[in-house]
Amino acid sequence: MLPEPFDLLNDSARKCMTLAKGDHVFHQGDQTRGLFFVASGAICLTRLTEAGALVTLHNAVAGSMFAEASLYSDHYHCDAIAVAPSKVIRLSKSAILLRQREDAFFSEGITRLLASQVQDYRQLLTLHAVKTANERVFQAVASGRLRGSVTQLASQIGLTKEACYRALKELTDQGLLSKTGRGEYVLRQP
Amino acid sequence: MLPEPFDLLNDSARKCMTLAKGDHVFHQGDQTRGLFFVASGAICLTRLTEAGALVTLHNAVAGSMFAEASLYSDHYHCDAIAVAPSKVIRLSKSAILLRQREDAFFSEGITRLLASQVQDYRQLLTLHAVKTANERVFQAVASGRLRGSVTQLASQIGLTKEACYRALKELTDQGLLSKTGRGEYVLRQP
DNA sequence: AATCAAATATGATTGAAATCATATGTTACC
DNA sequence: GGTAACATATGATTTCAATCATATTTGATT
Structure with a gap:
């Protein structure tokens, strides 16, 4: 169900959450607790800029992940709100960072996943042009x-x-x- | 000049190449020798699909990188062609993989770079919508x-x-x- | 100073996709 | 078996951005 290499994490590193439409997964400024996988539904990420404008950063749909970059910051820099009844799985930040330090294969898996996502998004942008x-x-x-x-x-x-x-x-x-x-x-x- | 964490690599891991318009950086099927940074000009990545259609995967412009995913495959899966007179820097695959195994800080830097690229591309796609x-x-x-x-x-x-x-x-x-x-x-x- | 390339800036016209409308086909579920 | 939800499919109309045209300004190069 989870994309590689996160399927390697044991159950204690996964926290399932059920959300009604409108519920927050996290708020801008919250302490980061991990990244997320969307099992069903859809999550919208929005940020209130310094100038006061609301900017949508991403619409995460079933099967995709979001907040990967939260691994490297202390606080979430956007709001994550369910735009439909959704189930998401939180993957513990501490468990990932620990595993990443101890397991080169796991660490490479993350890099590999991100690299292929970059490829895919680029191709999509090229297609949009x-x-x-x-x-x-x-x-x-x-x-x-x-x-x-x-x-x-x-x-x-x-x-x-x-x-x-x-x-x-x-x-x-x-x-x-x-x-x-x-x-x-x-x-x-x- | 190079984005983090590649600025940490020593000179022997960098190979500068000057290209005329139309020159290939690499061909589909070539053994992978590394990933690239575009110092100036622009590089177009195209793939010939099994069905015979030519698909553009990416247009890399000055300041950006391409072929990151080549770190994890033996052969390039697309052509990289200069669409203008260009200078690119090749970052040795073996040097990166070695350093990644020995230096956790370097390894995290790559993950961090890719995660922020993913964020940025997603936001751009959202903007296109x-x-x-x-x-x-x-x-x-x-x-x-x-x-x-x-x-x-x-x-x-x-x-x-x-x-x-x-x-x-x-x-x-x-x-x-x-x-x-x-x-x-x-x-x-x- | 002269020249060339590129950025900034707008107006006029066109065209291609969005929108609106509608119909049929296919699953799935009580 | 009925109906609700969604996918497929296509026609008619509208609209917004692309295209074409043109002018001025700025910056770099000789």
């Missing part, structure tokens, strides 16, 4: 991003679901994509 | 992204420079931003 909907959807499919629903793809790549459906249709008409029996889209082999 | 140009520019300024030129800001947040200039003007007219004597934009204090 593609101007036309057709080309964007094509690149997204080509890089294997269409696994869940079209709606999920749409929100990932910064288009509406309608625009995605239309692009998929046009790309199929142009022969760049083809649809399998099970309704999946794949690249057309030249 | 903001629908209107005015709100997007406001959030960008509120989170301190307007340091360089407006043109740089524009490409970061996925707008044209014209749209940015217009948004800055409208936000100023609305009293949400104000312009300092030196032409800098700051949040209007309420």
